Amino acid sequence: LRRPRVAVDAMGGDHGATVVTRGAVLACRELGVEVSLVGPEAALREQLTGVDAGGLPIAIVDAPDVVEMSETVSRATLKKRSSIQVALERVRAGQADAFFSAGNTAACWTIAKMVLGTLEDVDRPGLTAVFPNRSGRTVLLDVGANAQCKARNLEEFAVMGSAYSRGVFHTSSPRVGLMSLGEEPTKGSELTRDVHEVLKASSLNFVGNVEGHDLFTGKVDVVVTDGFTGNVVLKSCETLAEFMIDLIREELMRSARTKLGAWLSQPAFREVRHRSDPASIGGAPLLGMKGCCVIGHGKSSVRAVVNGIRTAAEFFTSGVNDAIEAELRSLGARKEAASA
Amino acid sequence: LRRPRVAVDAMGGDHGATVVTRGAVLACRELGVEVSLVGPEAALREQLTGVDAGGLPIAIVDAPDVVEMSETVSRATLKKRSSIQVALERVRAGQADAFFSAGNTAACWTIAKMVLGTLEDVDRPGLTAVFPNRSGRTVLLDVGANAQCKARNLEEFAVMGSAYSRGVFHTSSPRVGLMSLGEEPTKGSELTRDVHEVLKASSLNFVGNVEGHDLFTGKVDVVVTDGFTGNVVLKSCETLAEFMIDLIREELMRSARTKLGAWLSQPAFREVRHRSDPASIGGAPLLGMKGCCVIGHGKSSVRAVVNGIRTAAEFFTSGVNDAIEAELRSLGARKEAASA
Numbered sequence: 001l002r003r004p005r006v007a008v009d010a011m012g013g014d015h016g017a018t019v020v021t022r023g024a025v026l027a028c029r030e031l032g033v034e035v036s037l038v039g040p041e042a043a044l045r046e047q048l049t050g051v052d053a054g055g056l057p058i059a060i061v062d063a064p065d066v067v068e069m070s071e072t073v074s075r076a077t078l079k080k081r082s083s084i085q086v087a088l089e090r091v092r093a094g095q096a097d098a099f100f101s102a103g104n105t106a107a108c109w110t111i112a113k114m115v116l117g118t119l120e121d122v123d124r125p126g127l128t129a130v131f132p133n134r135s136g137r138t139v140l141l142d143v144g145a146n147a148q149c150k151a152r153n154l155e156e157f158a159v160m161g162s163a164y165s166r167g168v169f170h171t172s173s174p175r176v177g178l179m180s181l182g183e184e185p186t187k188g189s190e191l192t193r194d195v196h197e198v199l200k201a202s203s204l205n206f207v208g209n210v211e212g213h214d215l216f217t218g219k220v221d222v223v224v225t226d227g228f229t230g231n232v233v234l235k236s237c238e239t240l241a242e243f244m245i246d247l248i249r250e251e252l253m254r255s256a257r258t259k260l261g262a263w264l265s266q267p268a269f270r271e272v273r274h275r276s277d278p279a280s281i282g283g284a285p286l287l288g289m290k291g292c293c294v295i296g297h298g299k300s301s302v303r304a305v306v307n308g309i310r311t312a313a314e315f316f317t318s319g320v321n322d323a324i325e326a327e328l329r330s331l332g333a334r335k336e337a338a339s340a
Numbered sequence: 341l342r343r344p345r346v347a348v349d350a351m352g353g354d355h356g357a358t359v360v361t362r363g364a365v366l367a368c369r370e371l372g373v374e375v376s377l378v379g380p381e382a383a384l385r386e387q388l389t390g391v392d393a394g395g396l397p398i399a400i401v402d403a404p405d406v407v408e409m410s411e412t413v414s415r416a417t418l419k420k421r422s423s424i425q426v427a428l429e430r431v432r433a434g435q436a437d438a439f440f441s442a443g444n445t446a447a448c449w450t451i452a453k454m455v456l457g458t459l460e461d462v463d464r465p466g467l468t469a470v471f472p473n474r475s476g477r478t479v480l481l482d483v484g485a486n487a488q489c490k491a492r493n494l495e496e497f498a499v500m501g502s503a504y505s506r507g508v509f510h511t512s513s514p515r516v517g518l519m520s521l522g523e524e525p526t527k528g529s530e531l532t533r534d535v536h537e538v539l540k541a542s543s544l545n546f547v548g549n550v551e552g553h554d555l556f557t558g559k560v561d562v563v564v565t566d567g568f569t570g571n572v573v574l575k576s577c578e579t580l581a582e583f584m585i586d587l588i589r590e591e592l593m594r595s596a597r598t599k600l601g602a603w604l605s606q607p608a609f610r611e612v613r614h615r616s617d618p619a620s621i622g623g624a625p626l627l628g629m630k631g632c633c634v635i636g637h638g639k640s641s642v643r644a645v646v647n648g649i650r651t652a653a654e655f656f657t658s659g660v661n662d663a664i665e666a667e668l669r670s671l672g673a674r675k676e677a678a679s680a
Contacts, residue, residue: 180568239552268592
């Protein structure tokens with residue numbers, strides 16, 4: 001088995017090339033992956049001089065242009081030699097197995113669609129968030145790629161999310177839930193009522209409608225929703241987690257007693273941050289593309305970059321994309337047979 | 341100034357009449373409110389014997405029927421002598437100023453609409469959640485009463501949420517945000533694009549589109565969204581907050597060092613739970629009804645019931661409903677003038 005090769009957009013993320021380069025070097029050292037670090041060659045060469053990368057399988061690939069975090073998608077797609085585009089082209093050309101960027105999410109997703117295209121039978125790829133739950137991981141999609149969805153899109157999300165949960169988290173028969181206002185199939189929107197029927201008739205392990213609670217209860221492994229709801233939920237939860245940790249820090253600093261308590265409690269807090277931090281889980285896979293793309297948080301730290309590269313490598317080695325294609329093909333065949 | 345009179349559904353909530361009764365007694369003692377405790381008379385009399393309610397302005401009002409937490413709305417509305425209905429009838433009859441229940445949310449909201457009706461010019465009342473943020477409170481509506489919304493509904497939510505923030509939290513000019521996927525007006529759904537235009541043209545202090553993050557950043561005082569998104573966000577955040585506190589507890593119990601740390605840190609944790617717990621904020625006001633209705637969480641503790649009753653009383657004394665009617669009337673007049 002050869003090492004997974006990950007093309008990394010060195011210019012993505014709020015903290016710039018220094019953090020991404022350090023993360024990429026650590027990933028090579030810790031994970032046994034090969035990295036091509038894509039960005040302006042001279043700048044990256046300078047970054048690498050500062051770190052000990054001797055003997056590691058890390059190569060610089062030149063891409064002179066940079067897509068800014070706040071740049072519009074239409075401008076970003078005009079930069080044909082951007083680090084995002086060049087890194088994705090390496091995946092298309094078979095020079096890399098997977099792509100990671102902590103850059104402009106909308107630009108990554110649009111350029112990936114242009115460069116790689118979607119898997120056969122996929123109408124809309126889904127951006128996927130992974131939440132910690134009481135017993136494992138909950139996969140939620142879509143979290144922002146598709147603000148408006150049709151029933152067919154959520155059906156695809158369910159197939160793709162199941163394949164991802166099975167391939168990467170080794171869930172034997174992923175339980176799929178449809179995000180709604182209550183468990184009753186009649187509650188919710190027109191879309192959820194349509195999707196409920198479609199998923200009930202599918203061969204997936206559909207457990208029915210779920211509520212916001214169930215992202216964290218461990219009742220389901222996969223939750224499907226439209227990209228509007230998914231995006232708002234993801235961002236609310238991210239910020240609430242930070243807010244609570246800040247609140248705790250603030251309160252602990254109020255007295256000598258609690259300051260000592262805080263010091264003694266440090267190992268526990270470190271573990272909580274690790275278990276609840278999306279960075280430790282490692283980026284959002286973009287499911288449904290011809291290729292394995294993972295998009296990290298703009299705020300990604302060095303550790304988050306390492307974990308994002310790990311996620312990209314696992315996405316590739318788990319064979320999720322083959323499973324998605326096979327399942328969508330058999331779904332299409334079943335539908336054709338049913339309508340014949 | 342006479343004391344606000346709150347009609348309390350004694351039978352609501354997962355913990356039943358004992359918890360609600362204790363909360364109601366405490367509310368009378370601490371808040372200077374009058375309570376009518378509504379439910380099966382004999383049972384409530386027994387509850388009250390167990391607690392020291394001597395001399396407090398608390399009266400039992402008989403309602404023989406009980407709406408179960410999981411009962412369907414259509415069945416619940418048939419129970420014409422339910423504690424929910426009888427309590428709401430006291431508000432309609434002017435025997436009470438406000439209503440509080442920790443019971444079946446959908447039943448409360450539907451029966452309130454039937455018994456009290458909506459304020460003049462209100463198309464759809466909005467269930468409102470109050471989130472703690474870095475500098476105060478963020479009011480979010482709708483959180484579940486209206487799964488599908490038109491632009492007009494979100495405009496009303498913005499007016500009602502502003503009136504509530506001003507009346508109850510004394511925000512002088514509440515900043516209103518429209519929940520979307522990004523700050524750009526073009527991002528989002530068809531609904532958000534329509535609502536953006538409507539709010540921009542309004543006399544509200546509309547600051548533009550916001551993201552899930554902004555529930556906790558303190559950037560805005562009021563966030564409007566459709567009831568589907570709002571409900572999913574509210575439930576996700578509630579459960580994430582519990583999940584994080586459980587994680588912390590679990591990690592703190594792992595070693596003697598962190599156990600001692602936990603003991604010393606207790607005052608800080610108590611304060612964090614207090615500041616982040618929706619129970620301490622006290623229930624969801626239902627804005628747009630002819631009357632002041634507050635619905636508490638099914639899991640409400642005694643303290644949460646006290647705070648819910650406080651919220652109901654403040655809702656009444658703040659004159660929010662008069663402000664809503666006045667603003668919607670002048671909004672209607674402006675629209676009429678514009679179209680003439």
